Amino acid sequence: MKSYLTVFSVFFALFTLISCSSAKKIEALKPTPSDNSPMVYKTTTSFVAMPVEVPIKEVENQLNKVLTGLIYNDSIIADDNTEMKIWKQAPVKLSEKDGKIESVLPMKIWIRVKYGTEYLGLNDKKDITLNGTIKLLSDAKLSNWKLSTTSVIQDFEWSESPSIEVKGRHIPITYLVNPTLRIFKAKIAKKIDDAINKSTDFKPQVLGVLEKLSTPFITSEQYETWFKLIPTELYVTDAVLSKNKITMDMGLKCSMQTIVGQQPLNTFKKENIVLKPVSKMPNKVEATVAAVSTYESASRILTKNFQGQTFASGSRKITVQKVDLWHKDGKMIIALDMLGSVNGTIYLSGFPNYNAVTKEIYFDQMDYVLNTKGALTKTANWLLSGMILRKIQESCRYSIKGNLDEGKKNMEPYLNNYSPMKGVFVNGNLSDFVFDKVELTDKAIIAFIKTSGQMSVKIDGME
Template identity: 50%
Template sequence: MSKFHSILLVFSAFLLLQSCSTNQKISALKPEPDDASPLLYDNSPSFINLPISIKLKDIENKTNSLLNGLIYEDNNIEDDDIEIKVWKLAPISIESYNNGAGEKIKTVLPLKALVKYRIGTKTMGVELYNTREFNLNGIVTLISDVGLNNWNLNTRTTLKSLDWNESPTMIVFGKEVPVTYLVNPGIKLFKSKIEKNIDDAIAKSMDFKPNVLEALNKICTPFQMNETYESWLRIVPTEIYSTNAKLKNDVFLLQMGMKCTMETWVGQKPESKFDASKIILKPVTKIPNQISSNIVAVSTYNDASKIMTKNFSGQEFGTGTKKVKVKNVELWHKNGKMVIALDLLGSINGTIYLTGLPKYNDDKKEIYFDQLDYVLDTKNKLMRTANWLAQGLVLRKIQESCRYSIKPNLEEGKQTMMGYLKNYSPMPGVFVNGTMEDIQFQKTQLTNNAILAFIKVNGTISVSIDGLK
């Protein structure tokens, strides 16, 4: 063998060895994502029970804040021959009253009144009137039936009794003359005005719509359930149901229920969808105590990719000197399946592509990919350049990291939600309590940019209003 051929042989052997020790590159064709359905899905509505309790003491306090000093004035004597001015002399007391016909409200109103009563006629254009002026000072007791109408607690009040602190008097020739025998029968002439005044004051003090809507706004503001997984719960109410208000032991009980949708987002905090103007109050006769919440866990491909990339951190796949590490994972949808792109570094450099069907493991509470396999072009190139990487054993090891556990954020979410059910106060005077059972998985659904997991939660919720503002 000539010296030239010997050198050429050695050089060729060197190149061969050098090529064997150099990392190989793979350039598989990327399966382009298809245009799957947009992020619109059928989210079954949830029904949450919201029993509300309001103390009579709160109504009393607010009624007293609304009625001070001169609480009623009628200066038009022409319409009914009466002018009335009524002053509140001391705080009004409101308590429950039961005469055997059900719970009612008893209102005790210390007042003084100045009443002008006109007697006479108008004949042939000539006015023949005699006006009398009465000074009243006493305690009025009123009884009210209670109802609910368009977010307001409304009452039908009737005057039960009027006890005079002083005998009613009438000014005669500049002097006060007792006229109890005249005034008592005449009470019916203006009692309806007092009754209406009390009804109006209670109605104003018990417009609880602002309280309820503000509490709902706080509850429906998306809140973070898990910081590590960046998961958020969003509640979007659509309708509010309410039974009639009932009075029991100085407390108003109002059974309310909320129809809403519930979503769990993974990633950035979603925007609130609460719109008070679209909330409709519907009267019903009965609301079940148990809540049923259907929640959609929305995991975008981008955020799931980040979590799966963490799963591969520090792992090597292969044997001997033939090993690779996964530096990055990317997910997208194609033809009803998930494409998983793995960026490799090691004996093989480049990107390989796998496909699989997302499934849910109820025991482990995780989303995994069934029927995971290399995309055809990737498999063909691996068979030619890195058959060891195409083997089923390596694929199974890779598949173990191609999973997205939602158990931590389900458990964390449950604990976080429980924190909102243990005397949680979204605003002063409003307290939320309740219980929650285990989370039940329903199904998964793919869209063009997210994996949707549908889950169901049962439990109870109660909301109490203690101190109306």
């Protein structure tokens, strides 16, 4: 989920003026920055809906990893005159049939039969080895990320008719073997069910993906900003089996943070994730993320952007040499270092706001900070005129349209077959980012933006 966040430069054009009259010195008291805001900025709760698809082929692959070698062993002959061992001889094949899972299990069967006068006038034991397949039909349910099945053996298919050799003659014993298998078919089916249940618990993989997504990653080395996703609740509907795939709806409730400075710790804990089964959920993404601009970077860009511009009133003119800005008591402070008719630094304050039509951030309720060391000279009084202030305020705006577009572009790689871990693939689309609000901290300007869209997850090829 690398950079929902875009570092955007901020706000305003100020004035450059060329002096035509004698300069006066203005000495204003500098408003000290606020230093009580936290370093972590938490957005509103986000909801990410991700329909999940698991092909039957993936269940088949996981089943074959668990179901190997000897899969059934009955070593007691006294109860029914037979011993039996069944080995898986080739990979199990799964398919979907009318909303159920059909399994075909190639197998090798070894049977030891005890027979006496009640069978062929003999009293002996005979070992029989058979090759064939068992067909099972299973009701499948995937709930809370775990697939469970209830299987019933439908048929036995032999590569050749079971027989034993007695005094040089091959005597068919299908009549003996099949009833014996039918007696134990419930036990054999349960063995298959146990193997499916063991091999298709997807919860560890899902939690592994969440842990991967929760690892903080850097979004801007230049501005030392990090993004951190904090999952809190995970929702999932019961699965539906159709068209050779299992589908369900997953929803993630989370918060998103941007952190300025050192890399934050990964605080993800699997045991703290609340797993909630639900009947249905909306198939959409509703996310609030953030864009961060430090005051240092904004000051540097603004100083460069507005070099050469002027403000004048009559014969009085000034140039702005440098722009600095910081936060104090919920307002933005703009410091203007000037030369010309007035020399020194003046301070403006205002509230950042947003124009949704032009996609521009601007200052509202802008005013001068008037705590000067001495009374302003008449020469400097023109700076306080409403007309000059309005001109300054008109220039104090900055379009973030390009930054919003860039934020969406930076998300695209994570919605185009993105694989946070082997065998898990994420796809989706997002609508345009929409501005939500601006917050000022002691370190940076944080602009929160919202987006919506759709995402999906496919599990195929896990280790």
